[in-house]
Amino acid sequence: MSTMDRSGQVRVHRLLDRNMLEQLFGLLLANQETHTLAIVHPDGRLFAGHLSEQSVMFVQRHLNSTQPNERQTTDELILQPLFANNRIVGYLIMRESAKQVDLVTDIIAHMLQQGIEKRSMGAETLLRYRELNLLYEIGETLGASISPDEVPAILLAAVQRVVRSVAVEMWTAATDGAMFKMVRRVGDPDAFSELDHLPTPTARITEPFADAINGSVVLTVPLRIQERTRGAMRLVRRQADAIFSSGEQKLLTALGHQAAIAVERGWMVQNELAAHRLEQELETARRIQRSLLPQTPPTITGWDIAAYFQPAQHVSGDYYDFIPLEENRFGLLIADVTNKGVPAALFGVYTNSVIRTNATLYDDPAAVLTQTNQRILADQRSPLFLSALYAVLHSNNPQLSIASAGHDYPVWYQAERRLSVEVSPKGSILGAFNDIDVETQDIEMATGDLLIFYTDGITEARNPARAFFGAERLHAIAQSHYERQAHEIAAATVQAVTDFAAGTSQADDITVMVIKRTANHHPTLPH
Amino acid sequence: MQLTTSTEQAERPVTVLHIDGELDGATYEELIAFGHQLYLDGTRNLLLDLRKMTYMSSSGLIALHTLALILRGESLPDSDDGWGSFGALRNAVAGDHVEKQVHLKLLGPIPQVARALEMSGMVRLFDIYDDLNTAITTF
Numbered sequence: 257m258s259t260m261d262r263s264g265q266v267r268v269h270r271l272l273d274r275n276m277l278e279q280l281f282g283l284l285l286a287n288q289e290t291h292t293l294a295i296v297h298p299d300g301r302l303f304a305g306h307l308s309e310q311s312v313m314f315v316q317r318h319l320n321s322t323q324p325n326e327r328q329t330t331d332e333l334i335l336q337p338l339f340a341n342n343r344i345v346g347y348l349i350m351r352e353s354a355k356q357v358d359l360v361t362d363i364i365a366h367m368l369q370q371g372i373e374k375r376s377m378g379a380e381t382l383l384r385y386r387e388l389n390l391l392y393e394i395g396e397t398l399g400a401s402i403s404p405d406e407v408p409a410i411l412l413a414a415v416q417r418v419v420r421s422v423a424v425e426m427w428t429a430a431t432d433g434a435m436f437k438m439v440r441r442v443g444d445p446d447a448f449s450e451l452d453h454l455p456t457p458t459a460r461i462t463e464p465f466a467d468a469i470n471g472s473v474v475l476t477v478p479l480r481i482q483e484r485t486r487g488a489m490r491l492v493r494r495q496a497d498a499i500f501s502s503g504e505q506k507l508l509t510a511l512g513h514q515a516a517i518a519v520e521r522g523w524m525v526q527n528e529l530a531a532h533r534l535e536q537e538l539e540t541a542r543r544i545q546r547s548l549l550p551q552t553p554p555t556i557t558g559w560d561i562a563a564y565f566q567p568a569q570h571v572s573g574d575y576y577d578f579i580p581l582e583e584n585r586f587g588l589l590i591a592d593v594t595n596k597g598v599p600a601a602l603f604g605v606y607t608n609s610v611i612r613t614n615a616t617l618y619d620d621p622a623a624v625l626t627q628t629n630q631r632i633l634a635d636q637r638s639p640l641f642l643s644a645l646y647a648v649l650h651s652n653n654p655q656l657s658i659a660s661a662g663h664d665y666p667v668w669y670q671a672e673r674r675l676s677v678e679v680s681p682k683g684s685i686l687g688a689f690n691d692i693d694v695e696t697q698d699i700e701m702a703t704g705d706l707l708i709f710y711t712d713g714i715t716e717a718r719n720p721a722r723a724f725f726g727a728e729r730l731h732a733i734a735q736s737h738y739e740r741q742a743h744e745i746a747a748a749t750v751q752a753v754t755d756f757a758a759g760t761s762q763a764d765d766i767t768v769m770v771i772k773r774t775a776n777h778h779p780t781l782p783h
Numbered sequence: 784m785q786l787t788t789s790t791e792q793a794e795r796p797v798t799v800l801h802i803d804g805e806l807d808g809a810t811y812e813e814l815i816a817f818g819h820q821l822y823l824d825g826t827r828n829l830l831l832d833l834r835k836m837t838y839m840s841s842s843g844l845i846a847l848h849t850l851a852l853i854l855r856g857e858s859l860p861d862s863d864d865g866w867g868s869f870g871a872l873r874n875a876v877a878g879d880h881v882e883k884q885v886h887l888k889l890l891g892p893i894p895q896v897a898r899a900l901e902m903s904g905m906v907r908l909f910d911i912y913d914d915l916n917t918a919i920t921t922f
């Protein structure tokens with residue numbers, strides 16, 4: 257990397273071509289009336305040209321005792337020091353009486369300079385080549401690694417190869433956006449305290465910078481890819497040779513770039529793995545929840561019942577249930593937990609079991625909901641709330657009793673009058689109030705009448721213009737489809753919502769239950 | 784959703800919290816945190832200005848309920864504490880009877896929101912006003 261040999265002394269023979277010199281001197285000597293024209297090493301040994309033996313001995317003796325750094329004339333001999341990089345690399349020896357000492361000196365000086373430049377360019381080229389090679393190598397190694405854990409060791413090993421330091425460390429984060437942590441540190445432990453003096457590097461660092469600490473210099477270099485800083489490395493140098501050249505900083509920045517790419521890629525791979533695992537878990541949860549829902553509606557004489565259920569995410573905060581009771585009675589339940597996702601789904605499973613239990617203990621729907629509310633408050637399982645609609649019907653009996661805990665008002669389509677109305681029983685949501693103030697409402701369903709129970713995923717579905725589906729559209733569906741079977745009406749409802757949403761993603765769970773009165777007093781009457 | 788505040792003076796100072804945008808599963812926790820900070824900064828009477836709240840999902844009900852707890856001086860449980868403590872606080876809002884909250888009131892909900900407040904029973908907890916000045920004088 258420099259023109260210095262191991263002893264630190266630049267030698268003329270590395271800078272000057274001896275053959276060329278001999279030719280030059282030959283020419284010059286031919287024009288001089290002398291045989292004294294030579295270049296000697298700093299210790300007086302002859303390098304090129306011609307000196308009489310006597311002169312050689314004289315010069316050597318002289319230079320043994322003193323190394324003049326200016327032209328010296330002694331005993332009719334001129335000793336002209338020759339410099340390269342501010343150091344004496346030899347002497348030009350000429351007769352005092354020689355002509356054109358200055359010209360010869362200039363020529364030799366020029367040749368020396370060229371020699372130095374060529375040498376240093378050669379070294380420079382070699383250095384660049386080595387650096388490129390190393391970057392390529394490091395790029396390949398880092399590129400092959402997908403585990404973020406491998407990156408620090410690879411990076412620091414590379415850094416130690418190319419840039420001198422007494423200690424070096426790397427900082428990065430485990431995920432995007434997290435604070436950096438020091439992940440690896442190598443070198444002389446005595447130098448670690450200097451590194452500990454500095455504050456944690458942040459993603460806001462965009463360029464290398466140096467700090468002076470306790471007689472050392474610490475260089476911080478960000479690991480950057482495009483406009484993002486993904487970590488940092490720090491190098492310590494003792495004061496004596498503390499400056500990190502711009503070339504070194506550029507090289508470190510390039511290495512940092514490779515490391516940043518590898519870090520980011522490692523994050524992406526880990527995120528994908530995590531997302532894949534999560535996806536699988538949610539899919540399992542979805543299957544479990546599905547299996548907990550009633551698979552088919554009950555067959556109840558005089559009634560045609562269907563339900564449709566579509567969660568917004570894998571798992572749903574909505575649910576429905578059919579609860580067989582004694583003496584030909586059935587409980588019908590639809591419920592909507594606040595929020596969505598796994599916590600809502602779990603709360604749903606819990607509340608469903610409470611309601612089922614109370615449904616078998618209490619005949620009156622309002623009592624079922626009141627007792628459920630008390631149980632939920634007493635158990636204190638969750639900060640979530642729940643709306644619920646619970647109805648009890650009888651086979652062969654057109655009367656249906658219904659109670660609501662803050663749930664969306666069902667649609668009641670009355671076939672004979674061709675009229676669709678809202679049923680609005682009184683009651684507050686479950687889990688929020690000590691007293692839900694709920695009342696059972698009795699409805700007499702005529703043949704052909706239908707009830708639609710739903711959750712707000714339907715009425716609050718939005719189209720691309722951000723308008724709501726609304727309850728009016730539900731009434732319209734009842735109006736136009738009332739002669740169809742319950743499952744067809746349920747399907748038509750969901751289709752209408754899907755069409756309305758026209759591609760915007762489903763924001764909330766969609767649940768609908770259709771209850772149709774198919775006969776009065778004649779259980780086997782076909783419809 | 785954007786949250787901004789202004790202060791009015793009735794018999795006592797009232798902070799008006801203006802909600803601009805949608806209150807749903809993605810934003811309700813932000814509203815709770817904002818309200819909590821207001822309380823920590825000294826707010827003791829809060830009027831929620833819902834005139835520009837364009838939508839409220841069921842998650843909004845949780846936010847309103849929790850803000851009621853906060854304004855009653857119940858400290859929020861640690862999330863590490865588990866859900867049990869929420870329930871204990873929940874009972875404290877209603878006591879034996881569900882009462883209108885004295886320190887938290889609502890202003891100008893749009894029809895969809897008013898309907899949701901009605902159906903859920905949240906109207907039992909909160910006085911609702913159409914007019915800002917009238918609302919302020921009731922604190």
